[in-house]
Amino acid sequence: MNAFQIILIATLGILAVFALVGGLRRSIGRPAAMLILIVSIVGILAAADPDRTTRFAQKLGINRGTDLIVYLVTLVVFQGFVVFYLRLRKVRRELTLLVRHVAILEASSRNNPARTPEDAAESDGSDP
Amino acid sequence: MSLDSGYVVMMKRPPHTPTPDVKPDLDPAVGDGTWIIIPVFNEAAAIREVIGSITPCFKNVVAIDDGSSDRTWEVLQDCAPHALRHFVNRGQGAALQTGTDFALARGARRIAHFDADGQHRLEDLKTMVAGVAGGECDIALGDRFAGDASEIPTTRWLLLRAAVLFHRVASGVRLNDVHNGLRVLSREAASSIEITADRMAHASEIIDLIARSGLRVREYPVTIRYSEYARAKGQRWSGSFRILIHYLVGRMAG
Numbered sequence: 001m002n003a004f005q006i007i008l009i010a011t012l013g014i015l016a017v018f019a020l021v022g023g024l025r026r027s028i029g030r031p032a033a034m035l036i037l038i039v040s041i042v043g044i045l046a047a048a049d050p051d052r053t054t055r056f057a058q059k060l061g062i063n064r065g066t067d068l069i070v071y072l073v074t075l076v077v078f079q080g081f082v083v084f085y086l087r088l089r090k091v092r093r094e095l096t097l098l099v100r101h102v103a104i105l106e107a108s109s110r111n112n113p114a115r116t117p118e119d120a121a122e123s124d125g126s127d128p
Numbered sequence: 129m130s131l132d133s134g135y136v137v138m139m140k141r142p143p144h145t146p147t148p149d150v151k152p153d154l155d156p157a158v159g160d161g162t163w164i165i166i167p168v169f170n171e172a173a174a175i176r177e178v179i180g181s182i183t184p185c186f187k188n189v190v191a192i193d194d195g196s197s198d199r200t201w202e203v204l205q206d207c208a209p210h211a212l213r214h215f216v217n218r219g220q221g222a223a224l225q226t227g228t229d230f231a232l233a234r235g236a237r238r239i240a241h242f243d244a245d246g247q248h249r250l251e252d253l254k255t256m257v258a259g260v261a262g263g264e265c266d267i268a269l270g271d272r273f274a275g276d277a278s279e280i281p282t283t284r285w286l287l288l289r290a291a292v293l294f295h296r297v298a299s300g301v302r303l304n305d306v307h308n309g310l311r312v313l314s315r316e317a318a319s320s321i322e323i324t325a326d327r328m329a330h331a332s333e334i335i336d337l338i339a340r341s342g343l344r345v346r347e348y349p350v351t352i353r354y355s356e357y358a359r360a361k362g363q364r365w366s367g368s369f370r371i372l373i374h375y376l377v378g379r380m381a382g
Contacts, residue, residue: 033166082262092323095218096214096219099214099215099216099218099222099226100214100218100222100225100226100229102215102216103192103212103213103214103226103230104212104226104229104230104233105210106212106213107210107212107230
């Protein structure tokens with residue numbers, strides 16, 4: 001096992017632990033934790049024994065293990081892109097609703113400014 | 129295009145529809161019940177004149193500063209009967225919906241959309257308001273191709289015709305001008321339509337919402353003033369492409 005394999009396996013191992021703990025503590029969503037965990041474990045297995053990846057790839061009709069990894073990474077990145085885009089859309093929509101709400105509130109308060117106790121007393125005849 | 133729900137949808141205009149009678153003098157009660165919504169973005173140079181030209185006929189003008197970086201907000205506070213501000217820029221669609229919500233909450237009987245760059249004419253607005261108030265339709269849309277179209281720049285003409293064709297194919301909507309910013313909606317129509325496309329794709333979204341609403345729609349001939357200022361502020365080819373992408377993604381994402 002060369003140095004790169006060791007660094008990669010260690011990094012993916014930390015990521016897997018992070019996903020496991022985060023998922024259990026609910027600090028990250030369960031689906032995201034599960035995805036990170038699966039990707040990390042598959043990555044550890046592939047890095048630890050590249051020949052295993054090649055054998056598995058050949059069973060799927062793909063010549064090289066490298067190609068299989070590239071395809072999987074492409075799928076994961078694309079799925080991540082879609083998820084983040086939809087989340088960004090949702091956040092932008094919520095920002096718009098917030099901005100619109102604030103605009104109307106500000107305009108309403110300008111038209112009907114908050115009354116001081118003196119104003120209130122003057123209008124309803126009571127002592128301030 | 130649905131023809132149900134008790135309304136007659138008049139999307140398809142016959143080729144030689146006579147021009148509706150121009151009614152320059154609007155009933156003051158109709159004017160007071162109509163709230164004019166003007167989204168404003170970096171229009172400090174032009175907006176005072178635009179609002180000043182409207183207020184003699186329509187006292188309820190709502191101008192929404194959509195996060196301008198110039199002196200627009202200062203000008204609006206000085207000249208607009210109702211000035212609202214988005215603290216960050218959220219686009220024309222969002223500003224229109226803000227103004228609509230504000231006006232409906234204050235009892236508006238009709239809502240009109242009017243551009244801030246001075247390209248629309250008050251006469252056209254009055255004719256369309258009179259049409260909606262008189263029960264000719266629930267939604268009045270400006271049609272620049274039925275009006276004096278001689279000033280339309282060639283590239284703009286091509287873009288707009290492509291948009292019309294696109295909507296006929298994508299939405300089944302048969303309108304003559306789908307991206308005209310001059311619109312008048314009855315209170316019921318404005319209440320039933322909620323714009324969610326923040327940026328310029330809102331014009332396409334409004335057409336889709338109108339098509340689904342089953343409300344009575346009529347196009348009115350209008351003349352757009354393509355001044356140098358309005359041309360400089362207008363959409364470009366790249367902008368149109370961006371609008372198309374936003375519209376398609378919005379339809380897919382729901």
